[in-house]
Amino acid sequence: CLRNRRDGLVRPGNPPARTPRSSAGNPAHPLFPRAAPMNYTPLFQPISVGPLRLKNRFVMAPMSVHMTEDGSVSDAEIAYTERRARGGVSMIIVGSLCIWPDGNFGGQIFIHDDACIPGLRRLTEAVHRHDCLIAAQLHHAGRETNARTSGFQPVAPSYFEPETHSVFKAEYDAPRVLETREVEQYVEYYAQAVRRAKEAGFDACELHCAHGYLICAFMSPLTNQRSDRYGGGFHARMRFVTEIIDRARQLVGEDYPITCRIVGDELREGGIDMELSVRIARYLESLGVAALSVSAGMYPYVRTVSNMYHKHGVNLYLAENVREAVRIPVMAAGQIDRPEIQLHALESGKADILCIGRTLIADPDYPDKLREGRLDDIIHCIACNKGCHDRSAEDRQVKCALNVRTGRETLDAFAIRPAREARRIMVIGGGPSGMEAARVAALRGHRVELWDDRPRLGGRLRLAAVPPHKARYGEACDYLEREIRKLGVDIHLNAAVTEAELDGRKPDAVILATGSVPFVPPIQGLSGGGAVLVDDVLEGRAPVGRRVGIIGGGAIGAETAHLLVEEEDREVYLIEMRDGIAVDLPQDARICLLHAFGQTPSLHQITNAKVTAVTPESITLERQGQTEVVDRLDTIILAVGARANQGLRPALEARGIPFLVSGDATGPKDYVKAIYEGFVAGNTIAE
Numbered sequence: 001c002l003r004n005r006r007d008g009l010v011r012p013g014n015p016p017a018r019t020p021r022s023s024a025g026n027p028a029h030p031l032f033p034r035a036a037p038m039n040y041t042p043l044f045q046p047i048s049v050g051p052l053r054l055k056n057r058f059v060m061a062p063m064s065v066h067m068t069e070d071g072s073v074s075d076a077e078i079a080y081t082e083r084r085a086r087g088g089v090s091m092i093i094v095g096s097l098c099i100w101p102d103g104n105f106g107g108q109i110f111i112h113d114d115a116c117i118p119g120l121r122r123l124t125e126a127v128h129r130h131d132c133l134i135a136a137q138l139h140h141a142g143r144e145t146n147a148r149t150s151g152f153q154p155v156a157p158s159y160f161e162p163e164t165h166s167v168f169k170a171e172y173d174a175p176r177v178l179e180t181r182e183v184e185q186y187v188e189y190y191a192q193a194v195r196r197a198k199e200a201g202f203d204a205c206e207l208h209c210a211h212g213y214l215i216c217a218f219m220s221p222l223t224n225q226r227s228d229r230y231g232g233g234f235h236a237r238m239r240f241v242t243e244i245i246d247r248a249r250q251l252v253g254e255d256y257p258i259t260c261r262i263v264g265d266e267l268r269e270g271g272i273d274m275e276l277s278v279r280i281a282r283y284l285e286s287l288g289v290a291a292l293s294v295s296a297g298m299y300p301y302v303r304t305v306s307n308m309y310h311k312h313g314v315n316l317y318l319a320e321n322v323r324e325a326v327r328i329p330v331m332a333a334g335q336i337d338r339p340e341i342q343l344h345a346l347e348s349g350k351a352d353i354l355c356i357g358r359t360l361i362a363d364p365d366y367p368d369k370l371r372e373g374r375l376d377d378i379i380h381c382i383a384c385n386k387g388c389h390d391r392s393a394e395d396r397q398v399k400c401a402l403n404v405r406t407g408r409e410t411l412d413a414f415a416i417r418p419a420r421e422a423r424r425i426m427v428i429g430g431g432p433s434g435m436e437a438a439r440v441a442a443l444r445g446h447r448v449e450l451w452d453d454r455p456r457l458g459g460r461l462r463l464a465a466v467p468p469h470k471a472r473y474g475e476a477c478d479y480l481e482r483e484i485r486k487l488g489v490d491i492h493l494n495a496a497v498t499e500a501e502l503d504g505r506k507p508d509a510v511i512l513a514t515g516s517v518p519f520v521p522p523i524q525g526l527s528g529g530g531a532v533l534v535d536d537v538l539e540g541r542a543p544v545g546r547r548v549g550i551i552g553g554g555a556i557g558a559e560t561a562h563l564l565v566e567e568e569d570r571e572v573y574l575i576e577m578r579d580g581i582a583v584d585l586p587q588d589a590r591i592c593l594l595h596a597f598g599q600t601p602s603l604h605q606i607t608n609a610k611v612t613a614v615t616p617e618s619i620t621l622e623r624q625g626q627t628e629v630v631d632r633l634d635t636i637i638l639a640v641g642a643r644a645n646q647g648l649r650p651a652l653e654a655r656g657i658p659f660l661v662s663g664d665a666t667g668p669k670d671y672v673k674a675i676y677e678g679f680v681a682g683n684t685i686a687e
Helices: 075-085 113-129 180-200 216-217 239-250 274-286 318-325 338-349 358-362 367-373 430-444 460-465 472-486 499-506 536-537 555-565 588-599 649-655 669-685
Strands: 046-047 052-054 058-060 093-098 133-139 204-209 256-265 292-296 330-332 353-356 423-430 449-450 490-492 509-512 514-518 547-551 573-574 603-606 610-615 618-623 626-630 635-638 641-642 659-662
Touching: 046 588, 052 423, 075 093, 075 113, 093 113, 093 204, 113 133, 113 180, 133 180, 180 204, 204 216, 204 239, 216 239, 239 256, 239 555, 256 274, 274 292, 274 318, 292 318, 318 330, 318 338, 318 499, 338 353, 338 460, 353 358, 358 367, 367 618, 423 499, 430 449, 430 472, 430 669, 460 555, 499 649, 509 649, 509 669, 536 555, 536 635, 547 555, 555 573, 555 588, 573 618, 649 659, 659 669
Parallel strands: 058 093, 058 353, 093 133, 133 204, 204 256, 256 292, 292 330, 330 353, 423 449, 423 509, 449 490, 509 659, 547 573, 547 635, 573 603
Antiparallel strands: 046 052, 514 641, 610 618, 618 626
């Protein structure tokens, strides 16, 4: 049961009617915004955390970046972390160092043995080279892992059902309850990890006491039902963390800074709420912790990592709640990712320190750029979580949709170097892949032209920004357009490239980034115009009636359904062949979408269904061996994917013009892969 307390969701109210995008001119908002000048000096004031002096208020939030396969510190992770240290942040908290193997949830650095110290020391030395502090977040997953990942049955203070929410496949095995003598052993595991962190050169340690992990599970009355000395009342539930800190002090002394990340609200009935969080914070302060970092939620994905569905600074009220109760510094986390919200957090007294994680994944130089006034150069995180926090991804290693070099710092192929000879490059297609290709090619010194047959750059990613809570996809398009305009790329809009154009322009090389076009499956009745394309709906070209059938319940179909029911009083039937809706969304965004669907009785989800025929007013489908008809429909929308558009390929081949293909033109894909392919094309064209 989830508590609906200040859930942080963006609630658009009554959204404005969509206007036909095909008739739009330049973007409604400028690409180079010039708001009233703001004084960002408070963000760069030093602050003390125990004996440490932080040079500014930016701390890199702890995150699991999955850059190790065996728990050792990889060269790739050292390079990734050092790159962030070079960008001006005051301290980096290395996320989720695993204190004992049965607490491993995958892709974590280990700190369970003294043999780990030399590798960890390489990491701390790399960060210290750049006037940056480094802390180790010590972590044990508790019940939130499985034997497939760790090789062990999960452990917990009490039995608690593994998550079986219908949005997700079950990720966790049923936990084994720790005996009293075992709890004492885990106290030692944590304390020895603190010692190892100090010996490895970490300036501080953070105990992960949030998100339902092991320490938090002992603190929470929801997950701790023990009857021994580690369970029962408040002080008994706090005994585990108390003994960890006391034993650690015996090993590292009183002066070594230990901080805690706590949960400001677990957002679950019976769990830690805002009142209990304050009591926990005060108690930890009495134990001598140097600072507190305030997060929210419990896995799976109840706002532990926020996304586009949540507002900027979603957890600031929780940090403020704690800060009002303690005297030690309080760190805030959760989409504190824009200068205005950062300044507001400090000046309004909601926090002392700002934990920025994905902000630095997107742009490692964010603090320096802000300090130097280079706001137009910042790559802003858009909280899509596609590259950095998508558990459905085949490769979990950290990536960023808008910064292809993130996570690839050691790979020479991703260094942008001047071209041996400046050439005339024609990029055909102004979607995200084409814009990224043009950006990188221009950075290398090529003379670049970008052609697109639409009135506005962005391609289908612009359409992805139309549904509720997805406007930040438009910000991604704006960023790419801003970059290529700064680089002097010659942009041609409303300009389809023909064979005659190729003959007249005579490019030295071409990047074909012409994207994709909607796929129309061979379903009886579709060829007669029985349905409208989802692109036409999102662009405002196709009117939509009150009773709507949508064929295709992937991300684009599901988000279009969300748009239609929020826009007007509609009855929408969403039909999908697979056994779930929007399974191609990142899981944390998917739970928000399906939560919204669950509160919308006029939106009907029909899964495991194969559409066999359509008429202008009905959809016939087969499900579980039965034929069903959804009838009396005013509008039928087709949202079943797309197919590559390579219409110009034969003309390029016939003329012998060197070309590369990128993005959806090689086959439909998500925009993270499309931008990646655009980077590679721009970095290798005319070599």
